[in-house]
Amino acid sequence: MSSPGTGVVLDDVRVEFRSSGRDGPVVAVDGITQEIPAGGFVSVVGPSGCGKSTLLSVIAGLRAATSGSVRINGRTVTGPDRDVGVMFQEDSVLPWKNVTDNVRFPLQIARVPRAGRPRLGPGHRPGRAAARRRIAQRAQEAIDLVGLGGFERRYPAELSGGMRQRVALARTLAMRPSVLLMDEPFAALDQQTRLLLGAEVRRIWGETHQTVLFVTHDISEAILLSQQVWVMSYRPGTILDVVDVDLPADRDASVVSTPRFNALHNRIWERLRTEAMRGFAQENRFPA
Amino acid sequence: MSPATAPPTRDGCRVTAGSVAVAVIAVIAWEIASHLSFVIPEPLDTFLALGRDLGDPRFLAGLRETLLAALAAFVLAMLIGGPAGLGLGLSRRARVVFSPIITMLNGIPKIVLYPVLLPVFHLGYGSKIVMGLLFGLFPVLINTAAGVREIPDVYWRLARSLRATRWQTLTRILLPAIRGPLLTGVRLAVSLSLVGVVLSEFFATERGLGRIVLSAYSSGDYAGMVSTILLLIAISFALSLFLWRLERRVR
Numbered sequence A: 001m002s003s004p005g006t007g008v009v010l011d012d013v014r015v016e017f018r019s020s021g022r023d024g025p026v027v028a029v030d031g032i033t034q035e036i037p038a039g040g041f042v043s044v045v046g047p048s049g050c051g052k053s054t055l056l057s058v059i060a061g062l063r064a065a066t067s068g069s070v071r072i073n074g075r076t077v078t079g080p081d082r083d084v085g086v087m088f089q090e091d092s093v094l095p096w097k098n099v100t101d102n103v104r105f106p107l108q109i110a111r112v113p114r115a116g117r118p119r120l121g122p123g124h125r126p127g128r129a130a131a132r133r134r135i136a137q138r139a140q141e142a143i144d145l146v147g148l149g150g151f152e153r154r155y156p157a158e159l160s161g162g163m164r165q166r167v168a169l170a171r172t173l174a175m176r177p178s179v180l181l182m183d184e185p186f187a188a189l190d191q192q193t194r195l196l197l198g199a200e201v202r203r204i205w206g207e208t209h210q211t212v213l214f215v216t217h218d219i220s221e222a223i224l225l226s227q228q229v230w231v232m233s234y235r236p237g238t239i240l241d242v243v244d245v246d247l248p249a250d251r252d253a254s255v256v257s258t259p260r261f262n263a264l265h266n267r268i269w270e271r272l273r274t275e276a277m278r279g280f281a282q283e284n285r286f287p288a
Numbered sequence B: 001m002s003p004a005t006a007p008p009t010r011d012g013c014r015v016t017a018g019s020v021a022v023a024v025i026a027v028i029a030w031e032i033a034s035h036l037s038f039v040i041p042e043p044l045d046t047f048l049a050l051g052r053d054l055g056d057p058r059f060l061a062g063l064r065e066t067l068l069a070a071l072a073a074f075v076l077a078m079l080i081g082g083p084a085g086l087g088l089g090l091s092r093r094a095r096v097v098f099s100p101i102i103t104m105l106n107g108i109p110k111i112v113l114y115p116v117l118l119p120v121f122h123l124g125y126g127s128k129i130v131m132g133l134l135f136g137l138f139p140v141l142i143n144t145a146a147g148v149r150e151i152p153d154v155y156w157r158l159a160r161s162l163r164a165t166r167w168q169t170l171t172r173i174l175l176p177a178i179r180g181p182l183l184t185g186v187r188l189a190v191s192l193s194l195v196g197v198v199l200s201e202f203f204a205t206e207r208g209l210g211r212i213v214l215s216a217y218s219s220g221d222y223a224g225m226v227s228t229i230l231l232l233i234a235i236s237f238a239l240s241l242f243l244w245r246l247e248r249r250v251r
Helices: A052-060 A099-110 A128-145 A161-174 A191-208 A219-225 A253-257 A259-283 B010-036 B043-054 B057-090 B092-107 B110-121 B125-149 B153-161 B166-177 B179-203 B209-218 B222-250
Strands: A008-017 A026-036 A041-045 A067-072 A084-087 A179-183 A211-216 A228-232 A239-244
Touching: A008 A052, A026 A052, A026 A211, A026 A239, A041 A052, A041 A219, A052 A067, A052 A084, A052 A179, A052 A211, A084 A161, A084 B153, A099 A128, A099 A161, A099 B166, A128 A161, A161 A191, A191 A211, A191 A219, A211 A219, A219 A253, A219 A259, A228 A259, A239 A259, A253 A259, B010 B043, B043 B057, B043 B222, B057 B092, B057 B125, B057 B179, B057 B209, B092 B125, B110 B125, B110 B179, B125 B179, B153 B166, B166 B179, B179 B209, B179 B222, B209 B222
Parallel strands: A041 A211, A041 A228, A084 A179, A179 A211
Antiparallel strands: A008 A026, A008 A067, A228 A239
């Protein structure tokens, strides 16, 4: 499925933050050399403050690495790319637009697509009307894909948090990016909604075969969704362990009761426990 | 939706009946009060005076001058306060530099500046427009700046990840995101611009409704004075009501 140079390639990525204290720069992410093959689904788990979101920002081109490089489908990342879709943890659905207009938004920003536009005849220049139709069609496909059919005219204020994240997912998918970066997209939702949306993400990935990087602090979510789990340490964030998830590809939530799932869960948790303790101890070193 | 657009209900009828009752009681109280003090004109005389004035070309010219000056002051307040508020909301450095002076200028009673404005901007439109501007500027500026600062950080990241241009970010994300505070600023600026203009007309001017109120007072034409004041209140109230309903519709 994957050929060399495709997918996401991280080469010795290091990110420093300038800190206001005397301790010098804080190293958020250090020495990360990993690869997500094209069409692969990788989750990153780690304690809060371990730099997983920072790593995702670097891959998204929203933040520059202090050293090292990121290549996506052979191109070095220097800034945001429309072929890389980002889904944020915070509610980023625009409240003044209904579902359809939210999903159309990135397409309108990009005024897509020039290539693949239907040629209606010699000398005919398909104008704005054709572009609008195309945008409408793409947005509707994305809306149907995430199961928002029937909610097109609703405004975000009328939708639950889970539905709003579906809108955000549809908006990201509407651009048909080859890489999907998801930064704890369901962290603010209740457990049932999370499970449901996780299953949706996996189903959609099965249909679209995008390369996915999914950041979460939930071990079960990481195992359930992905083919591979990267376990990150507390600051400086390094990859402690890479766990291949050898569960059936057509798994559902019932897999959590199998011995294999438990073994994977225990392995990751053993790795994380000491890191979580270390993070907790450091963050509480100077009580306010 | 808002009760104003809902079909008439029993509650709606009761509210209307209540409003009418309050108005009737107010007019009756006014009538009684007018017999207690000669300064307070009778309601009927007041309305007759208003009818007389509205047929008077000199009065209409004053009305026109006041409204034009208020309109100009409001437009200037928007043109200056809007962009300045944007800059202030977007730039931390601008906030650090300009916040103290803005807070101070907003705090002083602006009418004390009028004697300074008069020789600079002259007795005609100039001084009263600037005074109206001083009144209308700050609500636009402060509300715009506050609105920009309250935009969730994730909207900026969204704009960047979609590679939106600066212009697209401004028109498609920033302005819609601050529509609420912006409209509040507009509503306050409309009424305060009018206040600034009329207030300066009380002090020194050649024409305008403020001047008419003052000369009616000097000549003992209390019915004319009160009717002009009521006209000003009605104009300001109607504009505010319209904008307030627009504001509620937008949310």
